[in-house]
Ligand SMILES: NC(=O)C1=CN([C@@H]2O[C@H](COP(=O)(O)OP(=O)(O)OC[C@H]3O[C@@H](n4cnc5c(N)ncnc54)[C@H](OP(=O)(O)O)[C@@H]3O)[C@@H](O)[C@H]2O)C=CC1
């Protein structure tokens with residue numbers, strides 16, 4: 450007989466399959482076991498579709514087995530009517546006698562209520578199996594709801610001698626430091642996050658696309674800092690204007706923006722998550738030093754952005770590091786030497802993980 454941990458581990462594995470597709474819902478994983486055999490599995494469908502528990506129950510061929518089964522799930526089953534009926538009701542309806550949960554859902558609409566419902570119906574509930582791993586898996590969802598800001602990932606690539614870019618560049622495109630495998634991994638990461646952010650100089654000097662073109666999945670919403678609204682309309686990030694937010698200085702009033710005929714001003718409160726329909730501009734007060742990262746984060750929260758990967762440049766990354774407003778840093782070190790140029794930021798935290806990707810070293814830091 451396998452342990453509870455074994456099956457929650459499997460839940461976590463399949464929960465990863467939904468990452469980046471389920472927002473604003475968390476990507477939950479669920480496994481149903483009867484007679485020591487997995488008889489059903491499911492993860493959260495794209496927003497609006499069935500939750501993990503329902504997909505797992507639907508995948509069971511012989512439904513009569515549910516009456517003697519254990520349902521394993523990374524997050525407490527929901528108890529409220531959202532786009533779909535409550536999962537706890539469906540579990541009760543199928544008379545599943547035992548439920549094992551990774552971690553509780555802090556969402557005030559759910560918190561403890563799903564469990565209370567199950568227990569009231571006579572279901573045997575176990576909570577907190579691989580709790581930390583489940584919380585880590587659901588970290589974007591928890592950060593958004595508990596800290597009222599997106600989960601923030603810093604990412605950059607530096608040379609062996611610690612530079613992001615060389616002194617001089619001949620073309621308006623990135624000078625690659627990392628190998629193609631590392632770069633493909635970055636595209637996978639881009640599919641997992643809600644948004645991606647870069648600073649003004651990065652757009653001017655690299656003309657990045659910021660898409661996930663080398664991985665299957667959706668592109669993140671692009672966010673760009675443009676204090677003076679000086680970025681030209683023809684740069685790649687504005688090719689598809691439906692998915693771009695520009696953050697500028699409060700002094701750039703709407704008159705200037707209207708004159709440039711480039712922007713449509715939408716205050717964040719008018720926007721809902723799925724309705725990014727043109728280049729949008731948001732304002733922060735750049736004169737308030739040491740609060741810029743916080744102001745950006747507040748703006749993104751208003752747009753309901755759950756997570757963001759910040760891909761440079763040095764000044765932008767440094768802003769978030771100095772304000773200590775980040776959760777995770779993913780730093781590549783490639784074998785190249787630039788012997789001068791744009792210095793990479795420095796992070797002094799404990800290393801969480803380090804892996805070799807051919808000749809690149811990827812180091813992950815966590816800001817706990
Ligand atoms: N190797 C890598 O992973 C990466 C390398 N790069 C390289 O880095 C270089 C660009 O880096 P960098 O020059 O640091 O530029 P950034 O891309 O960080 O852009 C900096 C600009 O953004 C605005 N800005 C950002 N933060 C603040 C702040 N706290 N206060 C005020 N303004 C802010 C300012 O615009 P304004 O001047 O209008 O006020 C500033 O000049 C490029 O050469 C690019 O190739 C870029 C990304 C990743």
Ligand SMILES: Nc1c(N[C@@H]2O[C@H](COP(=O)(O)O)[C@@H](O)[C@H]2O)[nH]c(=O)[nH]c1=O
Pocket residue numbers: 605606623624625626627631632635647651655656657658659660760761781
């Ligand atoms: N040079 C460098 C990176 N540079 C980052 O990638 C951006 C380009 O994105 P895209 O145009 O979508 O390919 C660029 O502007 C900068 O933010 N990234 C890396 O993983 N490795 C590298 O060596």
Ligand SMILES: [Zn+2]
Pocket residue numbers: 500501502526527528535536537
């Ligand atoms: Zn549910």
